[in-house]
Amino acid sequence: MFSSYDNLKFSHRLYNLVKAFFIFLFSCIAFHAVTVLYGAPAFEAVEETFLFSLLVSTLSIFPCLLVIGTSSAAWSRLYFDRKPEDETEICLLCLVICTYLGAWFGAFPIPLDWDRPWQAWPITVCVGSLWGHTLGVCVSIFQLLHRISDQNQPEKLR
Amino acid sequence: MLSFLCFHSLLLPANLISILALKSVVNKLEEDTLLLVLGDHGMTKTGDHGGDSPEEVGAALFAYSPSQLWHKEEIHTQNTVSQIDLVPTVALLLGTPIPFSNLGKLIPDFFAFPSQELRSISRVPLEVKPLFNYVCALHRNVRQVKTYIETYHSQTGAFSTSLLTKSNMKYQEALTMLSRITQILESQVKITAEDINNLKKDLNETEKLFSSYLILVSNMCHEIWAQYDDFSIEIGFGIFSGMLFVSMLVLFGVPVRMPYLVLLQTLEGVCLWSSLPLFLLVLTLLIPASFILLKVSKMLQRLDPLPGRYQCIETDVLAVVLCCMHAVSLTSNSFVMSESYITSYFANSIMTFVFLWKVLKKKRSEPMLRRDRFRKNLKEWILFLLFLIASKSSQLFLSCREEQPWCDVSPFLKPLSSLRLSKSQFLNIRYLLSGACVFLPVIGLNRWFRKLGNHGVFFIRHFSLTYGLPLTAVCLWMNWALQAVPSSILDKLPAWQQTFLPRIAYLMIFGSLMSVLIDPVCARLLTEEEGRQIKEAVHVEPKTKAKDKLPSRKKRTTNSKYHKSEEGAQTDKSSAGSINARVPVVCGLGTVYSSNLLQVFISVFLLIALLLGDGLAPSLILMMVQMFTAVELKSLTDREENQKVPVVPVWLVALWSMMSMQYFFTTGHQATIPSIRFETAFIGYHGNYPSYLYWIPAVLIILNTFAAQVMFAVAVPFMFLWTLTRRNLEEGSMTDVPKGEMELQLDSDLFKKGLSHLVLYFVSFQALQLCGTMLSAALHRRHLMAWGIFAPRFIFEGVSFLVTLTALSLSCGFVLFTHRALGKWIDRHLNRPV
Secondary structure, three states, rough: HHHHHHOOHHHHHHHHHHHHHHHHHHHHHHHHHHHHHHHOOOOOOOHHHHHHHHHHHHHHHHHHHHHHHHOHHHHHHHHHHOOOOHHHHHHHHHHHHHHHHHHHHHHOOOOOOOOHHHOOHHHHHHHHHHHHHHHHHHHHHHHHHHHHHHHHHHHHHH | OEEEEEEEOOOHHHHHHHHHHHEEEEEEEOOOOOEEEOOOOOOOOOOOOOOOHHHHHOOEEEEEEEOOOOOOOOOOOOOOOOOHHHHHHHHHHOOOOOOOOOOOOOOOHHOOOOOHHHHOOOOOOOOOOOHHHHHHHHHHHHHHHHHHHHHHHHHHHOOOOHHHHHHHHHHHHHHHHHHOOOOOOOHHOOOOOOHHHHHHHHHHHHHHHHHHHHHHHHHHHHHHHOOHHHHHHHHHHHHHHHHHHHHHHHOOOOOOOOHHHHHHHHHHHHHHHHHHHHHHHHHHHHHHHHHHHHHHHHHOOOOOOOOOOOOEEEHHHHHHHHHHHHEEEEEHHHHHHHHHHHHHHHHHHHHHHHHHHHHHHOOOOOOOOOOHHHHHHHHHHHHHHHHHHHHHHHHHEEEEEEEEOOOOOOOOOOOHHOOOOHHHHHHHHHHHHHHHHHHHHHHHHHHHHHOOOOOOOOOHHHHHHHHHHHHHHHHHHHHHHOOOOOOOHHOOOOOHHHHHHHHHHHHHHHHHHHHHHHHOOOOEOOEEEEEEEHHHHHOOOOOHHHHHHHOOEEEOOOOOHHOOOHHHHHHHHHOOOOOOOOOOOEEEEHHHHHHHHHHHHHHHHHHHHHHHHHHHHHHHHHHHHHHHHHHHHHHHHHHOOOOOOOOOOHHHHHHHHHHHHHHHHHHHOOOOHHHHHHHHOOOOOOOOOOOOOOOHHHHHHHHHHHHHHHHHHOHHHHHHHHHHHHHHHHHHHHHHHOOOHHHHHHHHHHHHHHHHHHHHHHHHHHHHHHHHHHHHHHOOOOOOOOHHHHHHHHHHHHHHHHHHHHHHHHHHHHHHHHHEEEHHHHHHHOOOOO
């Protein structure tokens, strides 16, 4: 992928870079909006909420921008159809789904009356998404190992 | 003077810091001040509290006073005291009577030094003074407890007489000893050292007797205190959860087998008890119970699965898992307290998952550019965002629990008259908004009836639609204006003026409901002349805007010959353009079910808006938006599947039940007894209800409290109908008129099956929630917050379940009633011999 990327003209690369930047920015705003719609305070702690959405974007959208670039067809194939083409894309899918799941589960400790300082808004969800991301990395490693072992012993499987 | 400082728990570092801060407080205390620092409960290492483990029950107590409080030697001090002991101690220290219903025992350390009055009895030798002082105080305490116990026993007869006499004997014994002691002290004889020793012994003896009296009494009270019939709890829970489990298995098509049931019952037994003999007893009882469940499952299985088996299983599994999580989360007090947020979080989650997984995936077969896909999916995106926005804005209408002091009451929940002083601008906006929210659905309903040709059938139906319901809306609006008048002026009005607006509204709503029952078929058979005109219009311009000339969209049914052999013949006829003059033309058959149900729904909406008050009308509109977006997204997904009679997916039912819980909270309610709005009982009534009318306030308050459940239960058939209904609203060529809801009439069997499945699903999800609250109330029956959180939640859920069942059976019964009436109507009008 990178070899083909190197052949591109500078202006095209610059265009892609700018486009990627705007996609990233847009995703941050979208995550912020979704977080608020899911119950985060709308007018208080705006900065914290935005930082959280920045984190989630960095964990989920940023790797995708790096790997599959800005082509809308590839994005749509990967996310709306969930048809990954190679191992990297499988890993990517794992990462993204696990990150979101982690952030989702991260909201659970907030209402508990444990009076812990880390229960403050966005700490748990941030930690949750980081844990989820870690889990995603682990899952994708296992997936890769599984695939490789499958490829090495094709006759055994059949 | 007494000063209290309460801490949640003294284990936390933050609180340790505040203990250090005590130093400065201590330095400033006056001589006659006692400082008490105490925790209301402890906490386990994991942060749990409220349970009955020693860590959770124990808390620290710190007392400080600049003046000396106790002798170390004279009175044996205790390491732990009971929290109820604080009440008599503090009461006596402040010089007030001990509260009547106190059962605590004085903390001895605080009474070592005599108070002012006792200091004057100088005859008491110094050595026994602290002990004597304490025994005197204890005597008062015991007298108060004795009065309380005797009064309690005389009213309830709760205690066993043998124990009572035993405790009385103890008391008498102690009294005689005490009187002997006082005699010695008051006699003028000089007290020798030997006397002092005897006195000490006697005083200790008396103290022991009083103490043992109090211990006996507290044991007696423990025996009758908060007794639970564990066996009945287990049986009730076992039967309920067993039924639920079985019906869930059947609904999901899992074969029911004996081992599952036994396993379930065993799990329950383990869950509720760990004591073996009771557990064995339950097992022997529950094997026959399992057989009964097996029979029930066989009966349920006779409702064989629908033909168009529902495909996408991931969304369903997720929805069920989320519902189960919600039910389980009810066993935690903090989750129950913030359930209003949790339900909306879960509803959003179900919606998001369905949207991402199902709606955007549906056109997988045709590869498409993302941009095209986005354009094609624009409608879905809008619906999805609308759902989330409605869900978020509905949180504006939340009310607060007592336990949440940081929470502000929503400005929509305050009565209008109280807003007059502060924010007049907000008052006007809120009033106009609620007016719009009431008028919009009524106008929409009228437009619907006009557009779809359901209008103008019977006089009474026509009247209630065009005049009755709008008049109701006007009454509601004017009534709310009346509420804004200060109560001092309002009270001066005669009673009839205060009540006539709501009463007209009640009357009109009742009339509207009756009119639907009297005339359930809102379809109109056109005369031959009209029919011919329409047919010509269709014939002349089959592809152009012929529809505009029609008074409404039509549903053509063939004459008797073709009616039964249904659609093939009919479409042939129309597409060939061979218009038979004898084919009768009927207006509004395509929406004959939904228009009826819609009128009922809007009538119920108006009634509930009246009861909830003006502030919550926008919340009801948001509720309708969420309902609509959910069913619309569902019907967009199964448009491709193109079944004649739609199958309702499980996720939609789960979402529906989750939303009904969400809107319980966002219509300004909480699951606590003080938050019930009792003032609802007097909407449209002035003064006191006579006893034979007591059912009216009960009904009104239940309707107010469970407004969301009623609305969602009434709207349940829409989940089923909407896919068919919206075919009438879609653009289509005239030659291919959608049959809409007539499909249901044509395939009556499938319709009934589908409806019963839908009802079963919905009831199962409601029962799942109820099961969660049952479990939490049973598990936490000894919890600190059992009566503040778990028991009310269980009661609310139980009543809500009954209300939902009632509303659901009424609305589904009504749909079936329409179905039958429509069948008769078709026989009468369309199937007559030509």
